[in-house]
Amino acid sequence: MGPTQIVPPLLYRDALMLVIDKPAGMAVHPSPGGGPSLTASLDALRFGLPRRPEAAHRLDRETSGCLALGRHRQALARLGKLFSENKVEKVYWAVVEGGPDAQEGEIDLPLGPRSPDPKSWLMKVDPAGQPSLTRWRVLGRGEGETWLELRPVTGRTHQLRVHCAAQGWPILGDRIYGSGGGRLQLHARSLTVPLHPKKPAIRVEAPPPPHMLDRLAALGCEAASDSSADMRAGSAAS
Numbered sequence: 001m002g003p004t005q006i007v008p009p010l011l012y013r014d015a016l017m018l019v020i021d022k023p024a025g026m027a028v029h030p031s032p033g034g035g036p037s038l039t040a041s042l043d044a045l046r047f048g049l050p051r052r053p054e055a056a057h058r059l060d061r062e063t064s065g066c067l068a069l070g071r072h073r074q075a076l077a078r079l080g081k082l083f084s085e086n087k088v089e090k091v092y093w094a095v096v097e098g099g100p101d102a103q104e105g106e107i108d109l110p111l112g113p114r115s116p117d118p119k120s121w122l123m124k125v126d127p128a129g130q131p132s133l134t135r136w137r138v139l140g141r142g143e144g145e146t147w148l149e150l151r152p153v154t155g156r157t158h159q160l161r162v163h164c165a166a167q168g169w170p171i172l173g174d175r176i177y178g179s180g181g182g183r184l185q186l187h188a189r190s191l192t193v194p195l196h197p198k199k200p201a202i203r204v205e206a207p208p209p210p211h212m213l214d215r216l217a218a219l220g221c222e223a224a225s226d227s228s229a230d231m232r233a234g235s236a237a238s
Contacts, residue, residue: 006036007044008067012204016075017068017195018045018053019204024064024183024211028055035061045069057083057155062173064209065092065188082193083155089192089201092150092160093139093208095185095215096169097178099146104137107163111156122176123158125166132156134163140219145172147219149189160186172215183211 006026012019020038022028027037042052053069056079068088070076082088112129114122133153140147146169150160161177164170170178172185187208194201208216208224216224 007041008038010045011066011206012202013047014195014202016071017056017079017193017202018071019066019068019191020045021206022059022064022067022188024062024209027061028058028067031061038067042069047071056080057088058157059188060158060161060184060186062184063092063186063188064212065206066090066191066204067188068191068193078195079193082195086154087194089190090152090155090188091190091192092152093187093189093212093216093221094148094150094160094164094171095212095219096146096148096164096171098144098169099141099148100136100138100167100169102138105135107134107136107167108132109163109166111159111162121157123156123162125162130154130156132159132163134160140216140221142219145215145219147216147221185212185215187212 008020008022010018011021027035030037030039046052049071051072053071054076056068056070056076059067068079070079109125109132110127110129111123111132112126113120114124135151135153137149138146139149152159161171161174165177173182174184188206190203190205192201192203213224
């Protein structure tokens with residue numbers, strides 16, 4: 001395995017699907033600018049199958065957390081259909097600048113590309129764009145920051161980042177739609193996938209990433225406090 005081949009932690013595995021905990025800073029696909037990508041690690045996730053798994057959806061390079069992979073073509077097609085029909089429940093955690101006054105709500109703003117260039121991924125609120133809906137809930141408040149649970153009902157590119165910025169509370173660390181500074185405070189916390197028609201939906205959670213632990217703990221997140229304590233104990237023992 002080469003130096004850039006980092007195999008992400010495995011959160012779930014069955015005959016059709018894997019769910020991994022994608023690290024922040026790892027692209028799902030190789031980019032012209034280089035840097036680590038998931039593609040370099042897929043062979044290590046075959047688990048005996050002749051074909052390597054493939055990502056069934058997208059996560060931005062700087063977003064950490066749950067990423068579903070299809071283990072073969074039929075599985076990938078089934079997962080792709082579920083994601084395209086918005087049947088997979090996705091939950092994200094974000095720490096935003098400022099924050100909403102209310103405790104919960106939704107953002108219903110259509111999104112479209114900033115540029116006609118098909119290679120551009122940048123998005124904006126556009127009345128002529130695609131319908132885009134995000135539900136949100138406040139999980140914790142602090143001095144000038146808020147911890148939000150975000151549930152994208154639709155799956156547009158950069159939807160959560162643009163929607164939060166449009167409300168006046170951009171996600172911390174967002175260099176494109178916010179003020180930047182530090183790492184992006186956006187984490188794909190869980191996926192709930194109705195993969196098998198006659199079985200309960202599969203729910204998978206990813207622990208918060210190291211770079212978000214201190215902020216989340218300060219905002220009242222017990223999972224972050226526990227993870228921080230575990231990391232300190234591990235450092236002391238090593």
